[in-house]
Amino acid sequence: MRIGLGYDLHRLKAGRPLFLGGVRVPSPKGLLGHSDGDAVIHAVIDALLGAAGEGDIGRLFPDTDPAYQNIRSTELLRTVVRTLRRKGLRPDHVDAVVVAEEPKLGPHFEAMKDVLAPILGLSRDRLGLKAKTNEGLGDIGRGRAIACFAVATLRKIPKRR
Numbered sequence: 001m002r003i004g005l006g007y008d009l010h011r012l013k014a015g016r017p018l019f020l021g022g023v024r025v026p027s028p029k030g031l032l033g034h035s036d037g038d039a040v041i042h043a044v045i046d047a048l049l050g051a052a053g054e055g056d057i058g059r060l061f062p063d064t065d066p067a068y069q070n071i072r073s074t075e076l077l078r079t080v081v082r083t084l085r086r087k088g089l090r091p092d093h094v095d096a097v098v099v100a101e102e103p104k105l106g107p108h109f110e111a112m113k114d115v116l117a118p119i120l121g122l123s124r125d126r127l128g129l130k131a132k133t134n135e136g137l138g139d140i141g142r143g144r145a146i147a148c149f150a151v152a153t154l155r156k157i158p159k160r161r
Contacts, residue, residue: 001092002154004050008042008057009147011139020098020105020146021112021129022074022119027103031146034063038073039148040096040112040129044120045073045080047152048091052084077119089154091120095128096150101143105131 012018016030021040031037045057054060061068061076068076084090094116098105109129117124134141 002051002053002089004047004052004152004154006043006046006048006050006150006152007147008039008046009140009145010037010039010042011145012143018103019073020108020148021096022072022077022115023108023111025103025105025108029143035061035068035071035076036073039146040098040150041073041077041116043148043150044094044096044116044152045077047094047150048080048084048154051152051154052087052089054083074115074119077116081119081121084154085157088157088159090157091122091126092153092155093126093128094120094122094150094152096130096148098129098131098146098148099134099140100131100146101133101136101141 010031010033012029013032014029018025018027018030019036019038113124117127139145
């Protein structure tokens with residue numbers, strides 16, 4: 001078994017759609033980024049890459065490459081999972097904590113699991129999602145940013161006999 005840790009943070013900007021965990025969450029502000037800015041998926045990608053002994057999301061999908069401008073992060077995650085499978089690895093468990101003052105995210109976690117679990121090849125009980133606030137502290141606490149921490153475990157895919 002391999003374990004990886006991921007983290008991501010994006011500033012919020014009025015007028016952008018808010019994507020978290022592959023789901024569009026109703027909000028007047030969205031995450032600023034080269035892609036759709038989905039901090040949940042970006043943290044999960046970094047956790048998966050870390051468990052695989054690879055670099056980070058920026059190395060694989062640089063923000064200087066126009067091919068990734070406004071791309072949905074679900075597409076980036078699909079690419080990472082395919083890359084892991086070619087290396088003989090598969091996700092075994094993913095757990096993520098989103099840190100945001102608003103909007104309330106709990107009501108959206110089931111929809112996020114509906115999107116993420118099939119991409120990761122996981123059953124819903126192997127995907128944990130939680131939300132915390134920053135108690136009004138810092139840019140996250142002032143509603144200027146959203147962050148996410150994620151941990152992932154990978155297992156070797158058994159070789160066929």
